[in-house]
Amino acid sequence: MGNIFAIRPGTSKDKQPIGMGSHLDTQPAGGRYDGILGVQAALEVLRTLHENNVQTHCPVALIDWTNEEGARFPGAMMCSGVWSTKSATSLEDCYEVKDSEGCTMRKALQDIGYLGETPCDYRENGLESYFELHIEQGPKLESANKKVGVVTGVQGMKWFSVRCSGREGHSGTTPMDQRSDALVTAARFVAAVSETAKATSLGVATVGVINNDTQSQATIPSGVEFIIDIRCSTDQILEELCTAIFKSFDEIIQRENDGTSYDIVRTWGLPESIFHEDCIQAVRSAAINEVGEAQIMDIKSSAGHDAAWCSTVVKSSMIFVPSKDGISHNPAEYTTPEDCTLGAQVLLQAVLSYDKGCSPD
Amino acid sequence: MGNIFAIRPGTSKDKQPIGMGSHLDTQPAGGRYDGILGVQAALEVLRTLHENNVQTHCPVALIDWTNEEGARFPGAMMCSGVWSTKSATSLEDCYEVKDSEGCTMRKALQDIGYLGETPCDYRENGLESYFELHIEQGPKLESANKKVGVVTGVQGMKWFSVRCSGREGHSGTTPMDQRSDALVTAARFVAAVSETAKATSLGVATVGVINNDTQSQATIPSGVEFIIDIRCSTDQILEELCTAIFKSFDEIIQRENDGTSYDIVRTWGLPESIFHEDCIQAVRSAAINEVGEAQIMDIKSSAGHDAAWCSTVVKSSMIFVPSKDGISHNPAEYTTPEDCTLGAQVLLQAVLSYDKGCSPD
Missing domain, CATH: 3.40.630.10 (Zn peptidases)
Known part of the structure; x- marks a missing residue:
C-alpha cells in the first residue's frame, strides 16, 4: 500500500x-x-x-x-x-x-x-x-x-452515504405543491444532521460532501447524494446518535409527504x-x-x-x-x-x- | 451564434x-x-x-x-x-x-x-x-x-447565484457549537427557497445547482454556491417573491448566528x-x-x-x-x-x- x-x-x-x-x-x-x-x-x-x-x-x-x-x-x-x-x-x-x-x-x-x-x-x-x-x-x-x-x-466513527430521490421536472412549470424535489429533502436532512447532533449533545455529525445528479438551473433535482460523518466517544453513544439522525430523516419524509424518499449505505467505520x-x-x-x-x-x-x-x-x-x-x-x-x-x-x-x-x- | x-x-x-x-x-x-x-x-x-x-x-x-x-x-x-x-x-x-x-x-x-x-x-x-x-x-x-x-x-424570471461562506474545520474535533458550516447554512437556505415560494403562493422558486468547494468527508465546508430560479406571472410579483426569499435568508443568518454569511449575485433575468x-x-x-x-x-x-x-x-x-x-x-x-x-x-x-x-x- x-x-x-x-x-x-x-x-x-x-x-x-x-x-x-x-x-x-x-x-x-x-x-x-x-x-x-x-x-x-x-x-x-x-x-x-x-x-x-x-x-x-x-x-x-x-x-x-x-x-x-x-x-x-x-x-x-x-x-x-x-x-x-x-x-x-x-x-x-x-x-x-x-x-x-x-x-x-x-x-x-x-x-x-x-x-x-x-x-x-x-x-x-x-x-x-x-x-x-x-x-x-x-x-x-x-x-x-x-x-x-x-x-x-x-472515539468511534461512521460514515454514511445518503441518496435522496425525487422526480425531475421543469423549474418554471411545475407547481410548488406538485414537486418531489430531492435537493429540498437533502437540504432538510443536512440541516437535521447538524441540529440533531447539537440538540442531543451525543457527539459531532458533519456533511462534507454533496452531489446533485442534474446540476441544471431549470430542472428540479431528482437525485442528490451526500456523506455524513458521525463521531462519538463510545460505540454505544455513536449508535444512539445515528439512530436519532435517521429518525429525524423519517420525520421529515412523513411530515413533507412530497413523494421524495431516501436510502442509506454505511460506507466506512472505525470502532x-x-x-x-x-x-x-x-x-x-x-x-x-x-x-x-x-x-x-x-x-x-x-x-x-x-x-x-x-x-x-x-x-x-x-x-x-x-x-x-x-x-x-x-x-x-x-x-x-x-x-x-x-x-x-x-x-x-x-x-x-x-x-x-x-x-x- | x-x-x-x-x-x-x-x-x-x-x-x-x-x-x-x-x-x-x-x-x-x-x-x-x-x-x-x-x-x-x-x-x-x-x-x-x-x-x-x-x-x-x-x-x-x-x-x-x-x-x-x-x-x-x-x-x-x-x-x-x-x-x-x-x-x-x-x-x-x-x-x-x-x-x-x-x-x-x-x-x-x-x-x-x-x-x-x-x-x-x-x-x-x-x-x-x-x-x-x-x-x-x-x-x-x-x-x-x-x-x-x-x-x-x-412570466418574468430571475436567476441568482448565492454563495454561503463559513470556516473550514475538522469534522471530528470541532465542537458543534463552534462551527461555522457553510453547507448547513446553504441547506437551510435551499429549504427556505421552497418553503417561501409555497407559503406566499407568489410563484415558483427552485434550486437546481449546488456546489461545495471542499467536498471532503472530514472537512466542515467553508464555501457553498447554489443557483436559485424564481418565476412569477408579472415582474412586480417576481420582485415580491425575491424580497421574501432574501428576507428568509437574513432571518436564518440572524437566528443561527454561527458566523456564516452570504452574498447574492443576479446572474440572469427575463422580463x-x-x-x-x-x-x-x-x-x-x-x-x-x-x-x-x-x-x-x-x-x-x-x-x-x-x-x-x-x-x-x-x-x-x-x-x-x-x-x-x-x-x-x-x-x-x-x-x-x-x-x-x-x-x-x-x-x-x-x-x-x-x-x-x-x-x-
Whole structure:
C-alpha cells in the first residue's frame, strides 16, 4: 500500500521495532501539521538517536502511512487499516479504489514505484508497539491551558452515504405543491444532521460532501447524494446518535409527504479504540518529565488516526500538542515551533522509556 | 451564434419572413419534445407549403435557436436573446461563456462550422412576426381538458447565484457549537427557497445547482454556491417573491448566528413578456378552426421560450399542446402524436392567417 517503514536496528535480535509515525498526505484545503508533524518528529528522533550513538534494545521504526485522510482515494486511514488486517476493506479492495479522475490506487502506487513487495500485514512486518505524535486538531488543550495531551483512545466513527430521490421536472412549470424535489429533502436532512447532533449533545455529525445528479438551473433535482460523518466517544453513544439522525430523516419524509424518499449505505467505520496502558504510561511519564504534571492532561481523540488501527494489533498510544484556536483541516492550522519541539521530545522519551521496559537489564 | 434560419421566399419583394421555430437542444435529463416539436413542426409546415405549391405573400422562415436551455453553456435562451439585442448578455459575452469542460461557445461553434458571417441581430436579419409551437410543460391544459393553449405572454424570471461562506474545520474535533458550516447554512437556505415560494403562493422558486468547494468527508465546508430560479406571472410579483426569499435568508443568518454569511449575485433575468394581439388572434382563430372554441384556452407561459426575446422586437405568439401529467425536463415528458399533429396544424393555419393579413389583396 506504499506505507514507508525506516528501521534503525536495536541490540536485540528477537524484538520487533517500536514504531513511531503518522502520515504525510493532507486534506484538499488542509494545513501543514496534521500528520506531517508526526512523521517529521519521528525522523528527528531517529537522527537524535543516531547523532548521540544511543543504542536501543528494540529496533526503532519511522513509519509514513499512506492515504490517511482519504482525500484523494476515498477511505480514511486506509493503509494502516490494511496493515492491521482489521479494516473491513481488504488490500485488493483498496487497490481498486479510484480518485476523482478515475485513477486506481494500484495504478497511482505503480506509477511512483511504490507497489512494493513487502507484505502489508502486521503479522509479517510487525511492531513491538506504536507511538504517534499529532496536533490535537481541537480546542481542548488550549482551553485547559495544557501543553501535552496523553491520548487514551480514539472515539468511534461512521460514515454514511445518503441518496435522496425525487422526480425531475421543469423549474418554471411545475407547481410548488406538485414537486418531489430531492435537493429540498437533502437540504432538510443536512440541516437535521447538524441540529440533531447539537440538540442531543451525543457527539459531532458533519456533511462534507454533496452531489446533485442534474446540476441544471431549470430542472428540479431528482437525485442528490451526500456523506455524513458521525463521531462519538463510545460505540454505544455513536449508535444512539445515528439512530436519532435517521429518525429525524423519517420525520421529515412523513411530515413533507412530497413523494421524495431516501436510502442509506454505511460506507466506512472505525470502532472506538482504547489505547494500551503500557504505552499510555510511557507517554505520561515522558510528558511529566518534560513539563510537569500540571501541564498535561489525558484526552480521547475526536479525530481518527493511524494509531487507532495500530492499536487493534499492537500496544499503542499517542501524544497531542495544542492546535491554535482548535482549527484543523484548514490552511490556518497552527502549532507553535515550541510545542512541535516539545511533542518530538516527549515522543523520544516515550520511545526510550518503553524500550527500557523491554530491556533484559 | 449558430441560429439556423431556413427561408422559403414569398411573392412580396419587401416583406420580411414570418418566423416559426424553437430549439433543438435539451436538458441533461430532458425529454424529446421540449423545443424539438417546434422545429420539427415548422419543417413540416415548410414541406406542406412546398408540396401543395402554396404561395405566401411574406417569406416563411424555419428557425432553430441555439442553446435555449443553457444546459451546456450557462444562460437560457441565449441566442434568441442576442438576436433580439435586448438581452443583457452581448454576443461577445456569449462567445466567452464556457461549458463545464472549459470549452468556450465561440470554440464550440467554430469546431462545428457554425461561427457564421450573418449578423445575429434582428435589425439586419429581421422577421415580420414569430410563431412558436411548444409543449406546455405544465399541467394546466390537461387539468382543464383542453387541446390547445393560446399563449398570451411569458412570466418574468430571475436567476441568482448565492454563495454561503463559513470556516473550514475538522469534522471530528470541532465542537458543534463552534462551527461555522457553510453547507448547513446553504441547506437551510435551499429549504427556505421552497418553503417561501409555497407559503406566499407568489410563484415558483427552485434550486437546481449546488456546489461545495471542499467536498471532503472530514472537512466542515467553508464555501457553498447554489443557483436559485424564481418565476412569477408579472415582474412586480417576481420582485415580491425575491424580497421574501432574501428576507428568509437574513432571518436564518440572524437566528443561527454561527458566523456564516452570504452574498447574492443576479446572474440572469427575463422580463415578463406580453405577446402581440395580431399574433395571438392568428393562433386563436387557427385553433378554433381546428378544434372549436371549447377545446382551447388562453394561457400564460410559466417557462421561458425564445418567443419571449422575439416578442421584444417583433410581433409574436405561441401555441401550446398538452404535456402528459405536466411533466417536462424529464425523460418521461410526453405529448401524444395526435396533439403534436394538431399543434403543427394550428401553426400552419396561424402562419397562413397572419400572411393573409399582410397581403394587399
